[in-house]
Amino acid sequence: MLKVSNITAGYGRLVVLHALSANFARGRVTAFVGPNGCGKSTLLKAIMGFMPISGGEILLEGQPIRLIGRKALARRIAYLPQECQCPDYMTLGELIELAGYSRYSLVGGPSARDRQLFAEILDLVGLADKAGCQVNSLSGGQRQRAWIAMVLAQEADVILMDEPVNHLDMKYQYAVLGLVRELSARHGKTVIVVLHDLNLASAFADDVVMLRDGKVVAAGPAQETMTAANVERAFDFEADIFSRDGRVVCLPRMSHAEAVAA
Amino acid sequence: MTRRSLVLASTPFVLALAFFANISLGPGSISPAGAIGALFHMEADSYEGAVVLYQRLPRALIAIYVGATMAVSGAVLQGLVRNPLASPSTLGMNAGATVFVVAGAYLFDFGMTAQGMAALVGALFGFFACVAIARLAGGSADPRGLALILSGALVSILFIGIANAFLLSDPARRMDFLGWVTGNINHVYGDRLYAFWWIGAAALVLLAALSRSLTLILLGHEKAASAGVRVDLVSNLAIGATVLASGSAVAICGPIGFVGLVVPHILRPLVGSNLSALLPACMVTGASVCLFADLCARAAFHPYVLHTGVLMDLLGGLVFIVIVRRFYLSGSARGLA
Incomplete structure (x- = not known):
């Protein structure tokens, strides 16, 4: 591989x-x-x-x-750096949506399939109910799982x-x-x-x-x-x-x- | 409907309100209804029509152009150099454009178009000068934090000083630029807007197309690159676009600060830091802020008319202090400095 x-x-x-x-x-x-x-x-x-x-x-x-x-x-290849920073006011839903960047066209956004995938991944890392929360307001453990969700969402x-x-x-x-x-x-x-x-x-x-x-x-x-x-x-x-x-x-x-x- | 989309959806209405207020309110005998009527009539067959079409409308359009380009540039620059104090005015772009326009006009008798080009080159030069000084002073190839802002201030003081020296050298022509050099939204610059508007429009379209890539860059260069963003290309294109946007705005009506620095800070808590939402919000709200500021500058000190740029600098100075306190002097945010 x-x-x-x-x-x-x-x-x-x-x-x-x-x-x-x-x-x-x-x-x-x-x-x-x-x-x-x-x-x-x-x-x-x-x-x-x-x-x-x-x-x-x-x-x-x-x-x-x-x-x-x-x-x-x-x-x-998806990569999770040692230190990740998220800008203030960005929600978990927005963060995970960015993971699909390489699949989107210039003007298009996530497809229905992408959205379903993001929901599944948030569920998998136990953050299904946090999509609307700001990333920087999550606890340390939740934040780390958010970054891992983003890496997974890159597929x-x-x-x-x-x-x-x-x-x-x-x-x-x-x-x-x-x-x-x-x-x-x-x-x-x-x-x-x-x-x-x-x-x-x-x-x-x-x-x-x-x-x-x-x-x-x-x-x-x-x-x-x-x-x-x-x-x-x-x-x-x-x-x-x-x-x-x-x-x-x-x-x-x-x-x-x-x-x-x- | 979430609160964010509600705010986003309401910004065009605020802009419409600001526009009609700007057009219809003002000294003189023109009634608000008459002014708006003249706007839709679109013919200067009366005193009202002439004032609205040849004075107030160009002014309002200039205010919209400056507000939109400066606010969007500020939001993009704050993300790219990762500094909450970044904006075209604090990174030397406005001052660079100003000194190039004045020098071009005084030394080479530049006409309007050449002055516009000089402003674009000057904005780029101002930004490079700011980064170069920060690199020298900070000893780092990638300067951030206060070093960058301080060298921006240094560059701006130097360039504005040079521009003033030119103005003092030729009293006969001083009047041409005295208003412009302090940032003056004025109908006499309508022809400049007509000549340069497409530059800012092109820059805004480019930045809109880059907005998702720029949002990923907010997560850090490596994270963005690993998600598929060509970080260097996107950063250079975006800085180029902000240079075009702010340079052309300076070419039209002189350096106007404050909007680029503050509007993104006002909007981030309301619409979030995702640039796909923040940039349109900044564009529309920056325009509204400039329209209201222009209205204040005209009406608040009646019968005197204050230059919008001066009013904005006064307000901007105050907000600058608030931002420095919040981002640099609070314990939790020291990491930014």
Whole structure:
């Protein structure tokens, strides 16, 4: 579906991604984890074409992504940036309607089918009764679900999300990622998600990719990649790994945490 | 019907009211009914008909043009540079157009058409100068916040100073421009409106076509691009359109501030920030505000006639303070600065 091969990218002289390769199969959820500044967000921006790539190639179903126009790309890849801002006085209904931009003609608006889709998606994220509310008046969790609804309403096959559950409490972290996982399973969406929390990654992703300094430390199913050795290589941090009901859980060692704090 | 669509639907009625009030009220012996009658009669076969058709109607149409173009430009610029204080007057466009028109007329004896072109070039130059100074001062390639507004103020002071120096240099011609340079909605500029109206109309059509893309840009460049907007192209076209709109308005009747800055702020809480609704609302309401302001400028200080631009600057200064307090000095909105 989406293939990143040997890409090198950075900001000016600072090279963030070093010949990074990854392959994303249709219908799978891939989580990128790694320490701050390891290049997780940069990779998503590079895929979206928001920063120049000095080497390598990104292919979407075999086609170089840089050759796909903005509107055509928007129909195939949707992206949720880390920080989203909504102007004051914009309602949730207006926000989600903007998601269909790539399908509208210059003068036309959403079709009846679009409107039905938007209503279904709002229902799916539990905001069906909030369409008339201003986005900035919603609670933090509701607002994050609103942005996720907007990404879904774009109807793209590939969804990139940069830390979509930051600022959410535990319940919504699980609800939102559970929703993403279900969509991927049910509709065959390819999801690439940047996460901070290893335990969320192992709970919701089919594959986990650990990055450090723009290079892949380990990639594959969570059970294989989330080992104490890999966590230490990626994060410089000692942790114990437990497995329970087929789920891997990472628990940082307190002694090490205290050492870092001191 | 929601409150928003109600407000939106009522704006044309307000405009109609403003237009007929502007046409029919005024000093002299013309009765409101007579004035409106003359408007529909459309022949200057009487004193009333002549005053209405050759004085009040051109004035009203100029007020509509200036109000519509400035308010729409302000709404677009506030979104594009993400600054609540942005408008053609605060980003150096009006001052740039003013100094280019005066310099063109004084140095090269520009006629009306050439002055119009000079105004467009000047508006673009003023905007670039404002952004360039903000970049230099702020050390950032993408200046926002107060730095941009302060450099706009700096550019405006400099350009208006230069324009005034030209005016002082030639007392004989000073009278031609003295009214114009302070923003003067006056029937003598009717021929300028006749020559330039299509520029603003074209700019407004372009901005209307871009309104959905511009609304997406309000969500941030990356979000807009990921939804399919060609952000750089749309931003450049939109800035070009605001330059054409405000430059042509300055070419007609001189720099008129306030409308572009304030009308979008009045309307956002009422119709929302979706530009597909906000821009038409700004266009119609900006025109109404200018018509009422022109009426005030004429009638409030009777028998003296105040220049509309001066009245607008007085009001604009007050509202400027309110906006600065609300957006820059309140704790919750510090992020904008």
